[in-house]
Amino acid sequence: MISIIVPAHNEKKNLEKLLPHIENYKTTIPYEILVAISPNTTDGTNSILHSKKVLLLNSPKKGRAAQMNYAAKHAKGTILVFLHADVFPPKSFLSDIKQALSNNIDAGFFSYKFDSDNFFLKINASFTRKDGIFTGGGDQCLFIKAKKFNTLKGFNETQILMEDFEFFKRIKKNKIPYTIINNNLIVSVRKYEHNSYIRVNxxxxILIVLFKFGCSPKKLKKIHSKLIKTQYHNG
Known part of the structure; x- marks a missing residue:
């Protein structure tokens, strides 16, 4: 079974679109969807209509890392997939993952494109097709065998920002074989709606460089809050 884990903080509107999209997959691959809801959520996410494939979980701790770890503990799948609420997977999502992990690969990511025809955003997205400095970001949808995830002891809950890059750092350090599937996810441009293209990039x-030089999670969070205007990041 594949367990799709979606961390959510005031993501009701996005989940009302994403969940039906995944629930309606025509596939023989068994899967479940676990929505890990932040304790600070105030938009009524718990009232979302859903099928038996979806399990809504109220995380006792705030922060995306804590939410995803909490859902992982409740997951039944041998494969864990970490998907953002504003990212839409392709129709072959599940079969892509299953096939990728059948070739001595233990983890992976997807390439993506934005839900915009902006030329510069297309350039940004093109970098997700190959391994590079920005590989491992949450929008690329990490998938990993549950045994390997547990071996790495899950996400670092003290990493209140860039928990995805910190986990990927450990994947590489432990020489866990991974791949990038070139079948685009569709990523929301909402971050760019409140900030300029240049400001975001x-x-x-800056955040990537500071992270790689060992900047503390709290300082990264503080810098991020000053640089980027956002109303949806888990707090």
Whole structure:
């Protein structure tokens, strides 16, 4: 079974679109969807209509890392998939993952494109097709065998920002074989709606460099809050 884990903080509107999209997959591959809801959520996410394939979980701790770990403990699947609420997977999502992990690969990510025809955003998205400095971001939808995830002891809950990159760092350190599937996810441009293209990209670069040089999670969070205007990041 594949367990799709979606961390959510005031994501009701996005989940009302995403969940039916995944629930309606025509596939013989068994799967479940676990929505890990932040304790600070105030938009009524718990009232979302859903099928038996979906389990809504109220995380006792705030923060995306804590939410995803909490859902992972409740997951039944041998494969864990970590999907953002504003990211839409392709129709072959599940079969892509199953096939990728059948070739001595233990983890992986997807390439993506934005839900916009903006030329510069197309350039940004093109970098997700190959391994590079920005590989491992949450929008690329990490998938990993549950045994390997548990071996790495899950996400670092003290990493209040860039928990995805920190986990990927450990994947590489432990020489866990991974791949990038070139079948685009559709990623929301909402971050760019509140910030300029240059501001977002310069901010991302600054945060990545500071992270790689060992900047503390609290300081990264503080810098991120100053650089990027956002109303949806888990707090």
């Amino acid at each position: 310069v901010s991302n670069l």
